[in-house]
Amino acid sequence: MRIVFAGTPEVAVPTLEALHGSTHEVVAVVTREDAPLGRKRVLTPSPVAVAAQALGLPVIKANRMTAEITDAVASYRPELGVIVAYGGLVPRALLDTPTHGWINLHFSLLPAWKGAAPVQQSLIAGETENGITLFRLVEALDAGAILRQRSIPFSDTATAGDVLAQYAVDGTKDVLDAVDSIADGTAVFAEQEGDGTYAKKLGNSDGHLDWTQPADAVYARFRGVTPEPGAYTDVNGQRVKVLELARVDAASGDAAIEQVSAGTIILRDGRVLVATATSPLQLTVVQPAGKKPMAATDWFRGQRQEQLTAE
Incomplete structure (x- = not known):
């Protein structure tokens, strides 16, 4: 086709x-317009635009599917449209x-987690199972x-980035x-049953780690917001990105350290631990502002203190 x-x-x-390598013919590719990226805000084509150009495919760039875009697509006389995260x-x-x-290829088991961030929101919710759905695109x-x-x-340590790459x-x-x-x-198409759940797009504030919550909830949020929009915490008034965070194995004895107030950061046996409402979590890789x-x-x-406080 x-x-x-x-x-x-x-x-x-x-x-x-x-699709390009299959027996079918990709006659055109629609992707969003070049977007400013990085500190210098350089206009950069989308990954799909780059891939399509490398494959020698016609590219239509549009942030809105206007009547003009519809006419452009129609000129290629397509028999089927396939969409993935347009x-x-x-x-x-x-x-x-x-x-x-x-x-449409969607990264959840519909009707669960409809919307822009199905993998991210399912991880934040602490779910242990997800999947993919191919469905007929409609206006709803x-x-x-x-x-x-x-x-x-x-895996139970996979971040949203890991899961999305896998799916x-x-x-x-x-x-x-x-x-x-x-x-x-x-x-054969089967109608969806039930209302399901909604996975709203994540914003920067969703990346904030609340150490007053149980360790499982904090870790779940870290997984769901990594790498985008990114996890962070505020330490002594300075924002610190949390790039890698790990559970602490209770069997190792690390989880049995004396409980201090949630958000307290200490160095114990060569590891940086943060207290939560339950057991601590280990900070592995961070990025201070600037x-x-x-x-x-x-x-x-480098902080030259016996303990720090994360908020």
């Missing part, structure tokens, strides 16, 4: 590459443009009938199988 692909971030690239709404006119409509948010769905396990690759086979089934007329990432032990010793 002739396929138009829509996507923007790195997690969408494996699907684009898999980052914008697809209006009815464009939904109806491909002969077979659009299918992640509400279309499901074509394929499966659970994909992840992006694992989901390519599901996408190819789904496209093949639509092409040969064997695809500095490069460093080992937490080096950062702590």
